[in-house]
Amino acid sequence: MESSRWSFEEIQYLIDNYHIKTQAEIVLFLGRSHTSVSHKAARLGVRLTNSEIQRRAYIGNSKREINGDKNPNWKGGVSQHAYRYKLRQIAKFPERVKARELVGAAIRSGKIKRLPCIVCGSCDSHAHHEDYSRPYDVIWLCRKHHNEEHNRGRSDDSPRDVKFM
Ligand SMILES: [Zn+2]
Numbered sequence: 001m002e003s004s005r006w007s008f009e010e011i012q013y014l015i016d017n018y019h020i021k022t023q024a025e026i027v028l029f030l031g032r033s034h035t036s037v038s039h040k041a042a043r044l045g046v047r048l049t050n051s052e053i054q055r056r057a058y059i060g061n062s063k064r065e066i067n068g069d070k071n072p073n074w075k076g077g078v079s080q081h082a083y084r085y086k087l088r089q090i091a092k093f094p095e096r097v098k099a100r101e102l103v104g105a106a107i108r109s110g111k112i113k114r115l116p117c118i119v120c121g122s123c124d125s126h127a128h129h130e131d132y133s134r135p136y137d138v139i140w141l142c143r144k145h146h147n148e149e150h151n152r153g154r155s156d157d158s159p160r161d162v163k164f165m
């Protein structure tokens with residue numbers, strides 16, 4: 001498991017650099033393990049394109065000693081859509097992204113528990129924040145009811161694929 005919680009700055013660094021730097025560089029910069037970086041990237045929905053994977057494989061071959069973990073989770077071929085979406089989210093709603101991060105970490109560490117949708121009882125629920133400055137003050141809603149909640153009043157603020165990390 002992760003040794004310590006990721007700060008918002010670290011997450012931003014990871015997202016900003018995942019497509020630019022090699023994982024070894026990111027690992028070095030953040031002082032975290034390959035596993036930790038891979039898992040975090042996966043949870044953030046940051047994935048590499050095919051050509052990037054090929055380029056990495058090539059770089060990996062030339063410096064194999066650095067590339068200790070042989071099986072990073074390159075599932076291949078995923079577009080940069082999620083990445084761009086994430087960047088837009090951070091740019092537009094930094095508070096929201098941060099609040100979701102905090103909730104995700106709190107759930108993983110067992111501090112808070114995911115509950116069923118308060119409207120329909122579906123277990124596929126998301127943490128909805130009325131106020132992002134109170135990150136642990138969440139309302140549990142399924143995707144449908146979460147969308148309804150956000151669409152009430154604020155039209156450009158729809159959560160779409162916000163199933164948090
Ligand atoms: Zn529901």
Ligand SMILES: [Zn+2]
Nearest residue numbers: 127128129159
């Ligand atoms: Zn919400």
